[in-house]
Amino acid sequence: MDTIKYTLSENQIPQSWYNIQADLPTPMAPVLHPGTYQPITAKDLEPLFPAALISQEVTTERWIEIPEEVQSIYRQWRPTPLYRARRLEEALDTPAKIYYKYEGVSPAGSHKPNTAIPQAYYNKQAGVKRLITETGAGQWGSSLAVAGAFFGLEVVVYMVKVSYRQKPYRRAFMESFGARVIASPSDETQAGRKILQENPDSTGSLGIAISEAVEVAVQDEQTKYSLGSVLNHVLHHQTVIGQEALTQLEQAGDYPDIIVGCTGGGSNFAGIAFPFMGAKLRGEQSDIKFVAVEPAACPTLTKGKYTYDFGDTAHLTPLVKMYTLGSTFVPQGIHAGGLRYHGMAPLLSHVVDLGLIETRAFTQLDCFASGLTFARSEGILPAPEANHAVKGAIDEALRCKEEGVSKTILFNLCGHGHFDMQAYMDYQAGLLRDTEYSAEEIAMALSGLPVIR
Amino acid sequence: MDTIKYTLSENQIPQSWYNIQADLPTPMAPVLHPGTYQPITAKDLEPLFPAALISQEVTTERWIEIPEEVQSIYRQWRPTPLYRARRLEEALDTPAKIYYKYEGVSPAGSHKPNTAIPQAYYNKQAGVKRLITETGAGQWGSSLAVAGAFFGLEVVVYMVKVSYRQKPYRRAFMESFGARVIASPSDETQAGRKILQENPDSTGSLGIAISEAVEVAVQDEQTKYSLGSVLNHVLHHQTVIGQEALTQLEQAGDYPDIIVGCTGGGSNFAGIAFPFMGAKLRGEQSDIKFVAVEPAACPTLTKGKYTYDFGDTAHLTPLVKMYTLGSTFVPQGIHAGGLRYHGMAPLLSHVVDLGLIETRAFTQLDCFASGLTFARSEGILPAPEANHAVKGAIDEALRCKEEGVSKTILFNLCGHGHFDMQAYMDYQAGLLRDTEYSAEEIAMALSGLPVIR
Numbered sequence: 023m024d025t026i027k028y029t030l031s032e033n034q035i036p037q038s039w040y041n042i043q044a045d046l047p048t049p050m051a052p053v054l055h056p057g058t059y060q061p062i063t064a065k066d067l068e069p070l071f072p073a074a075l076i077s078q079e080v081t082t083e084r085w086i087e088i089p090e091e092v093q094s095i096y097r098q099w100r101p102t103p104l105y106r107a108r109r110l111e112e113a114l115d116t117p118a119k120i121y122y123k124y125e126g127v128s129p130a131g132s133h134k135p136n137t138a139i140p141q142a143y144y145n146k147q148a149g150v151k152r153l154i155t156e157t158g159a160g161q162w163g164s165s166l167a168v169a170g171a172f173f174g175l176e177v178v179v180y181m182v183k184v185s186y187r188q189k190p191y192r193r194a195f196m197e198s199f200g201a202r203v204i205a206s207p208s209d210e211t212q213a214g215r216k217i218l219q220e221n222p223d224s225t226g227s228l229g230i231a232i233s234e235a236v237e238v239a240v241q242d243e244q245t246k247y248s249l250g251s252v253l254n255h256v257l258h259h260q261t262v263i264g265q266e267a268l269t270q271l272e273q274a275g276d277y278p279d280i281i282v283g284c285t286g287g288g289s290n291f292a293g294i295a296f297p298f299m300g301a302k303l304r305g306e307q308s309d310i311k312f313v314a315v316e317p318a319a320c321p322t323l324t325k326g327k328y329t330y331d332f333g334d335t336a337h338l339t340p341l342v343k344m345y346t347l348g349s350t351f352v353p354q355g356i357h358a359g360g361l362r363y364h365g366m367a368p369l370l371s372h373v374v375d376l377g378l379i380e381t382r383a384f385t386q387l388d389c390f391a392s393g394l395t396f397a398r399s400e401g402i403l404p405a406p407e408a409n410h411a412v413k414g415a416i417d418e419a420l421r422c423k424e425e426g427v428s429k430t431i432l433f434n435l436c437g438h439g440h441f442d443m444q445a446y447m448d449y450q451a452g453l454l455r456d457t458e459y460s461a462e463e464i465a466m467a468l469s470g471l472p473v474i475r
Numbered sequence: 476m477d478t479i480k481y482t483l484s485e486n487q488i489p490q491s492w493y494n495i496q497a498d499l500p501t502p503m504a505p506v507l508h509p510g511t512y513q514p515i516t517a518k519d520l521e522p523l524f525p526a527a528l529i530s531q532e533v534t535t536e537r538w539i540e541i542p543e544e545v546q547s548i549y550r551q552w553r554p555t556p557l558y559r560a561r562r563l564e565e566a567l568d569t570p571a572k573i574y575y576k577y578e579g580v581s582p583a584g585s586h587k588p589n590t591a592i593p594q595a596y597y598n599k600q601a602g603v604k605r606l607i608t609e610t611g612a613g614q615w616g617s618s619l620a621v622a623g624a625f626f627g628l629e630v631v632v633y634m635v636k637v638s639y640r641q642k643p644y645r646r647a648f649m650e651s652f653g654a655r656v657i658a659s660p661s662d663e664t665q666a667g668r669k670i671l672q673e674n675p676d677s678t679g680s681l682g683i684a685i686s687e688a689v690e691v692a693v694q695d696e697q698t699k700y701s702l703g704s705v706l707n708h709v710l711h712h713q714t715v716i717g718q719e720a721l722t723q724l725e726q727a728g729d730y731p732d733i734i735v736g737c738t739g740g741g742s743n744f745a746g747i748a749f750p751f752m753g754a755k756l757r758g759e760q761s762d763i764k765f766v767a768v769e770p771a772a773c774p775t776l777t778k779g780k781y782t783y784d785f786g787d788t789a790h791l792t793p794l795v796k797m798y799t800l801g802s803t804f805v806p807q808g809i810h811a812g813g814l815r816y817h818g819m820a821p822l823l824s825h826v827v828d829l830g831l832i833e834t835r836a837f838t839q840l841d842c843f844a845s846g847l848t849f850a851r852s853e854g855i856l857p858a859p860e861a862n863h864a865v866k867g868a869i870d871e872a873l874r875c876k877e878e879g880v881s882k883t884i885l886f887n888l889c890g891h892g893h894f895d896m897q898a899y900m901d902y903q904a905g906l907l908r909d910t911e912y913s914a915e916e917i918a919m920a921l922s923g924l925p926v927i928r
Contacts (some may be wrong), residue, residue: 024547029482094477098558100855109625127580129854131893171851172562191644191896198847198856198899369666394651398624401551401582403651440584440893443644446651 024110025400028270030101037088040261041254042296043369044084045303049128049372050372051343052332059474062340069240070247071149079257083298086258095172099128099135104270110399111419118422119276120415121147122435123294126402130195132437133290134165134250134399137259141248142169148184151244152176155232156206158286159185159359159407160192161437162250168202173284180206182362183226184355192441206231213237213336227352228287228363233336251287252333252367263434268297271432280418282313282433285323285381285408286360288367294434299378312379314370315414317389318458320353322346322366323374323381325464330474331365341472344371351467354457356386357445358406364467382414385456388414390449393439405437406445476561478853481723483554490541490819493714495749495822497537498756503825505794512927515793522693523700525601528594530706537753539711545593549627552581552588553715557723563852564872571875572729573868576720576747579855583628583648584744585890587618587703592711594701595622604697605629609684611739612638612812612860613645614890615703620654633659633687635815636679637808645894659684666690666789675861680805681740681816686789704740705786705820708886713746716887721750724885728849733871735766735886737863738776738834739813741820747887752831765832767823768867770842772912773806775799775819776827776834778917783927784818794925797824804920807910809839810898811859817920838909842866843902846892858890861897 030430043050052061067076078086088096115451123132145153153175157163163179170177179201186193186205193203204228207214213233217224224230232249239247249256249425271277283291291314301307316323322345331346333339344365347353351364364372386406393409395416396402404412415433422429439446448454459467496503505514520529531539541549560573578586598606606628610616610751616632623630632654639646639658646656647908659679660667666686670677677683685702692700702709724730734751736744754760769776775798785800786792798819800806806815826832839859846862848869849855857865868886875882892899901907912920 024544025551027485027551029485032480032482091477098478098480168854172854190900191893194896194900194903195856195893197903198850200851397651398653400622401625403648438893440644440891441650441896443647445892447643447647450647450650 023112025109026106026297028104028273030099030266030269034269035093035096035100036262036265038085039088039258040265040297040300041081041086041258042373043082043298045300046376047456050368054341054474056332056340058338059341070236072144072150072246074144074147075255078258079253089143092143095139096262101266102127104267105364106274106402107400110396113395113399114416114419114423116419116423117426117428117431118419119428120419121430121432123263124402124435125263126435126438127395129168130161130165131440132161132165133260133263133293133406134162135168136262136293137250137256137289138165138169142166142173142175143302145246146173146175150175150246151387153180153246153248154178154235154239155248155250156180156228156235158182158228158362160189160196160362161429163201164192166248167199170201171199177201179203180208180231182206182228182231182359183224185359188357188444189441195441201379206234208234211237213338218337225355227335229335231351232334233338236334236338251289251353252365254369255365256289257292257369261296263293263324264295264297267294267432277307278310278397278432279429280311280313280431282315282330282411282414282418282431284361284407284436285314285316285366285370286407287363288370290434290436292367292370313414313418314379314381315410316381316383317358317361317410318383318385320362321383321459322364324383324457327471328371329377329471331471333365341474342368344368345374347464348467348470350470354373357442358386358410360407361410384410384413385419385458387454387456390454392416402435403439404435405439406442408436411435476565476808478562479559479887481557481726483719483722485550487722488546488549488553489715489718491538492541492711493718493753494534494537494752495540495713495753495826496535498753499829503821503842505702507794507927509785509790509793512794523689525597525603525699527597527600528708531711532637532706535714537926542596545596548592549715554719555580557720563849566848566852567872567876569867569872569876570879570881571872572881572883573872574724574883574885576716577855577888578716579888579891582621583618584893585614585618585858586713586716586746587615588621589715589746590703590709590742591618591622593712595626595628599626599628599700603628603699605631607631607688607692608701608703609681609688610703611635611681611815613649613894614813614858616649616654616656617645618703620649620652623654624652629643630654632656633661633684635659635681635684635812636677638810638812641810641897644750648847648894652867658689661687664690665789669789678808680788682788682802685787686791689787689791703859704742705818707822709742710745710749710820710822713742714750716746717748717750720747720885728885730760731763731885732882733764733766733884735768735864735867735871737814737860737889738767738769738819739860740816742888743824743889745820745823764880766867766871767832767834768863769834769836770809770814770863771836772809772836773815774836774912775817777836778912780921780924781824781828782924784924786818794927795821797821800917801920801923803923810895811863813860814863837863837866838911840907840909843907845869855888856892857888858892859895861889864888
């Protein structure tokens with residue numbers, strides 16, 4: 023029994039991005055100004071983003087039209103394939119049906135170009151010359167580097183230092199597309215220098231890298247900031263994943279009982295889950311169990327607090343209500359660098375708070391083991407981030423086997439692991455360690471949260 | 476102007492492999508036994524290959540049916556996309572139309588699974604338990620590792636030592652799929668020990684690795700040998716590439732004036748070119764210029780001799796008539812490891828000898844420069860091997876610009892460069908050097924050719 027691929031014709035690429043806010047029972051908490059703690063206005067965001075993206079950030083309209091210029095580039099790799107993992111089902115001897123949406127076919131090998139392309143497009147339209155961003159594992163930086171090359175935009179990437187060291191080839195990839203890559207914390211920004219002064223050996227974090235990128239972006243009118251996850255507009259852009267999967271499952275004559283995705287900032291999970299969740303909220307489709315999987319080494323949803331916090335370490339960003347471990351939390355240097363963020367997308371956090379999603383945390387050794395089981399069955403070596411979703415899906419499939427029920431599981435394989443071979447080498451050599459935090463450590467991290475009066 | 480993708484539906488995957496021998500004006504020279512120098516029989520090949528593959532190796536029938544089990548796995552990534560490189564055309568400001576067939580979407584990231592899957596299938600059918608092979612850059616070894624995992628076959632790979640060192644992540648990839656990888660020359664075989672005795676610092680060659688693999692394969696009935704290029708059946712398997720491209724270009728309403736591919740053993744070039752060449756030979760289609768591009772550091776077609784030679788260094792394989800630099804020739808350690816073979820597929824050599832193909836040799840610095848131009852336009856970072864085809868296609872496009880003519884160019888982008896980032900880092904750091912051979916060096920290499928009476 024081989025893997026089955028479900029494709030779509032190009033004219034079945036979604037025409038609009040989906041905004042789940044239109045279908046939620048309650049609105050999101052307002053975003054607060056970091057100085058005044060008052061709700062921010064669109065104007066406050068103008069130094070960071072072009073008007074079109076700010077408008078997408080604040081709208082509660084259900085559908086946002088995808089410009090033809092963006093669709094034209096999407097068509098280079100979209101629709102991405104949906105696979106029925108029959109070889110994996112056989113290997114697990116499970117009665118469950120396992121489907122996965124594979125985003126690794128994009129130019130950068132992950133789901134990130136789904137938002138990098140429109141972000142570069144809108145910035146180019148607004149006359150911007152240079153984009154500054156941060157990256158964890160490098161998937162986001164790679165995607166923005168490619169998008170920058172397509173649109174003739176200069177791209178500068180602050181790369182979390184532990185990943186910069188672990189993944190020199192990700193850096194080389196970005197540089198091949200003309201991007202400049204700087205290890206963060208760096209001595210090029212006030213935020214970076216402050217961190218280095220306090221801890222010269224800092225391995226960095228996404229929170230620190232965001233501080234550096236934001237600091238540089240606001241200094242120049244022709245320079246804007248670009249973020250690869252967390253923000254509403256990023257989550258909207260990723261919904262092309264779930265919309266395509268919906269159509270592909272229709273083609274397969276199936277519908278999921280369970281949807282699994284990994285969560286770092288939240289965008290790939292939202293991308294696969296929200297279109298299905300919207301159908302459920304609108305009463306158009308039956309119930310689905312949504313499972314968000316995060317690393318035990320950065321347990322934002324499972325051990326964090328739902329409260330106002332800064333998006334970055336130096337407190338330059340607005341305050342958002344989200345699940346957070348505290349903006350000064352520096353997660354351990356695990357290999358799933360894309361999941362090492364202290365917070366979680368406010369929109370996804372709101373949905374979790376509404377009780378619409380179950381959350382799980384897994385250790386990296388378990389995730390790598392699942393990743394290899396998957397690879398040998400399906401022929402695709404997943405990124406360490408994606409291994410969390412794989413592990414989540416395999417667990418659900420094994421539960422089906424125990425209970426003797428045939429459920430339909432859909433998960434998002436958000437990227438391939440071609441740039442993560444050191445992690446696989448270390449895993450196979452027995453060099454990787456699992457780490458979890460004690461309640462005291464979590465409490466300590468959370469004690470630095472801002473007090474909003 | 477964005478890149479355009481041409482896809483096909485799954486039922487447009489070729490049902491048969493194409494064998495160009497049926498359409499050639501003269502037959503190939505016979506293969507000779509290494510002991511007797513007499514034409515070999517099918518029986519002589521039985522210790523190495525299962526009967527089904529031997530039959531494909533010797534047949535002159537035009538079409539070989541693709542088993543449904545192989546088609547079922549092909550469908551996991553085939554049909555591969557054909558792209559019209561409009562962004563590259565724009566960057567080159569050429570009136571030419573440039574199309575490329577992209578084989579990097581396969582599980583191993585290259586065209587090699589097109590033959591790894593059927594080879595594993597036929598061996599499994601024949602009750603074989605273990606496949607032994609060699610690999611240069613690692614693309615072939617990766618492909619056989621994946622195929623072995625799918626069919627439950629043990630896979631052992633002798634990897635050319637220079638690549639083993641340059642590309643530890645390719646090795647890790649193969650090991651992730653359960654293969655055992657050994658640096659060649661090794662001390663596990665007589666052939667390897669002999670080489671190491673003469674030159675303990677030998678960086679290896681495909682010729683040496685083939686000797687080691689063949690030596691081990693013949694020692695055990697349940698073990699067979701598997702080759703990733705050169706042989707007739709391998710070239711046939713790769714013709715799915717060109718057959719799909721033919722249909723996709725029909726869909727685009729176009730037909731190539733020029734077809735470009737890189738040549739190491741010859742299989743990816745044959746894969747894209749032969750179906751078009753067959754149409755031309757049968758008088759069904761107009762004339763096409765075929766351009767085979769090889770590295771100046773291993774100039775088999777441009778400086779080698781068309782004569783009988785051994786496929787390996789230790790002279791364990793049959794003698795075949797082919798373009799060769801001599802079986803003891805060890806090419807310089809360039810990064811396009813997949814093109815470092817002293818010989819060339821006998822079937823492709825025969826076609827070159829018939830005057831049906833033009834040949835070019837390019838240095839690696841030029842090829843990397845072309846690869847980066849391509850990447851920044853098209854978003855795909857090519858493998859160093861594929862950069863040779865890219866350079867060939869760009870040259871043709873620039874010639875069109877000079878001459879003010881709009882020709883249609885098709886080339887095969889046989890794989891991505893995700894496992895070749897060290898090469899790109901070295902190139903961008905200015906660490907790579909060009910090397911060419913003097914006439915004396917080539918004459919010296921050729922002086923060791925066997926004398927067939």
